[in-house]
Structures are given as C-alpha cells and as structure tokens.
Amino acid sequence: MPDADGKRMFDDLSLVLDWIECGRKRPARLRAPETPAAMPESEPPAAEIPAAGPSPADSLEAVAFEVGRCAKCRLAATRKRTVPGEGSANPFVMVIGEGPGAEEDERGLPFVGTAGKLLDRMLGAVGLSRAGNAFICNVVKCRPPMNRDPAPDEQAACMPFLRRQIAVLRPRYILSIGRVPTQALLAAKEGITRLRGRFFEFEGVPLLPTYHPSALLRDEALKRPAWEDLKLLRERMLRDGLRLPSSDKSDVSDKSDVPDKSGA
Numbered sequence: 001m002p003d004a005d006g007k008r009m010f011d012d013l014s015l016v017l018d019w020i021e022c023g024r025k026r027p028a029r030l031r032a033p034e035t036p037a038a039m040p041e042s043e044p045p046a047a048e049i050p051a052a053g054p055s056p057a058d059s060l061e062a063v064a065f066e067v068g069r070c071a072k073c074r075l076a077a078t079r080k081r082t083v084p085g086e087g088s089a090n091p092f093v094m095v096i097g098e099g100p101g102a103e104e105d106e107r108g109l110p111f112v113g114t115a116g117k118l119l120d121r122m123l124g125a126v127g128l129s130r131a132g133n134a135f136i137c138n139v140v141k142c143r144p145p146m147n148r149d150p151a152p153d154e155q156a157a158c159m160p161f162l163r164r165q166i167a168v169l170r171p172r173y174i175l176s177i178g179r180v181p182t183q184a185l186l187a188a189k190e191g192i193t194r195l196r197g198r199f200f201e202f203e204g205v206p207l208l209p210t211y212h213p214s215a216l217l218r219d220e221a222l223k224r225p226a227w228e229d230l231k232l233l234r235e236r237m238l239r240d241g242l243r244l245p246s247s248d249k250s251d252v253s254d255k256s257d258v259p260d261k262s263g264a
C-alpha cells in the first residue's frame with residue numbers, strides 16, 4: 001500500500017477507534033491473540049470460492065420466495081414476516097446473525113433494530129454497507145418467539161437456505177455475528193470469546209467470528225475486541241486486493257450518536 005493510502009487508512013481507523021472507545025483513552029497495547037479453540041483456517045487462497053456451486057437456476061429471489069412460503073420448522077407458526085436477507089448481490093462480505101428480532105419480524109428486513117443500527121455503523125467504519133458491498137442475513141429466517149435462541153432443529157431446517165444464499169452470492173468473506181451463528185456454522189461448542197478474532201472457513205469461504213452488536217450494547221468492554229476483529233477483516237480485504245470505500249467518518253466522528261445501553 002502506498003504510504004499516503006496507509007496514512008489515510010490509519011487516520012480513518014483511529015477516528016473510528018475513538019468513536020468505539022467513546023472518547024476513552026486508548027491503552028498503548030492491543031490484546032495478544034488467544035490460543036485458537038477450534039481449528040482456524042490455514043490461510044486459504046484469497047480467490048477461493050464456495051465448494052458447492054449454485055444450481056444454474058438458483059437465485060436470491062428464488063430463495064426469498066421459498067423462505068416466504070416455508071413451514072419447515074415451528075417458527076413459521078409465530079412469525080409475522082420472513083426475513084430472508086438484504087444487501088449486495090455481489091458482496092465482499094456476508095454478515096450472518098442468529099435470527100430476526102421483533103422489529104425485523106415486523107419489517108421483513110434483517111438487523112433494523114437498535115443492534116442493527118450499531119451493526120451498520122460498525123460495518124461503515126471499515127467501508128462496508130448493505131447498500132454497497134455487504135449482504136446481511138441470519139441463520140434462521142423467522143423470528144424465534146421472545147427472542148430465544150433458535151433451537152438446533154430450527155437451525156438445521158433453515159440451513160439449506162443459507163447454503164444456497166452462499167452458493168449464489170459467493171461472498172469473499174463471512175462475518176459471523178455472535179455465538180449462535182458461529183457455533184452453527186463451525187459446528188463448534190466453544191463460546192464466542194474463544195472463537196472470535198481469527199479466520200475459520202465455511203463452505204470454502206473465510207469466516208471471521210465476532211461479537212454480536214447486542215452484546216456490545218450490554219457490555220462496553222467488548223467494543224475494543226469487536227473493533228480489533230473488524231480491523232482484521234479490513235486488513236484482510238485490502239491484502240486480498242479488494243477496493244473499499246474509505247471508512248464512514250461522518251458517522252463515526254459524531255460521538256453524540258453513540259447508542260446508550262438501552263438494550264438491543
């Protein structure tokens with residue numbers, strides 16, 4: 001990277017860090033990496049694509065249509081709307097959460113509540129957006145009642161939709177948001193604290209687990225490691241030659257806009 005670009009990125013990222021830190025003083029040193037819990041990926045080639053290609057006739061629209069009529073698990077009985085996903089049809093990053101909440105269930109769109117707004121700003125901080133270069137969805141496409149975790153059989157019933165979305169979209173990376181999708185995609189039992197912050201692989205796509213924005217809203221101390229994860233993703237994208245818009249400074253420099261801890 002030319003020096004000027006490097007400096008600009010450093011400045012951008014420093015601004016964002018200030019935002020995430022909510023103006024608190026930065027510790028001089030970053031946390032040392034933990035020992036991997038599950039097996040991390042062995043640096044697959046950047047251009048790797050999902051092993052299973054889509055069937056020629058498959059499309060995002062076809063998946064969304066079938067999701068809309070799906071009754072393969074008990075969540076169909078209590079949902080208001082299905083939430084197949086939203087974003088770029090040619091994404092650098094596919095963001096995968098656990099399942100729709102109340103607002104998502106009302107609107108049929110992923111991550112549109114308080115946690116979703118924070119997610120959008122986290123993504124914006126590293127040059128990603130659902131309007132541009134990211135696709136956002138969940139492991140289950142219907143809301144679990146009372147926001148409980150989706151049950152294993154519900155996750156399994158819905159997983160073919162997610163696999164098809166990955167095959168159609170061929171994202172360069174997956175950002176797995178929180179414990180539930182991370183354990184589901186990696187078939188891991190470790191908690192998110194042990195799994196986050198390093199790349200694994202799902203369907204041939206490099207997968208980075210990080211904390212769920214709801215967790216960041218509950219616990220400020222998680223913002224720093226979450227930010228480290230996003231920086232890691234940005235560094236990887238740049239290293240792999242992806243062209244990213246510069247980080248979303250207008251958003252992140254406005255500290256008054258930092259959400260309070262009113263919940264997700």
Ligand code: URA
Nearest residue numbers: 097098099100110111
């Ligand atoms: N949390 C999630 O995991 N997914 C959403 O769509 C909204 C909140």
Ligand code: SF4
Nearest residue numbers: 070073076142157158
């Ligand atoms: Fe079908 Fe998935 Fe909704 Fe269950 S959660 S009814 S499998 S779309």
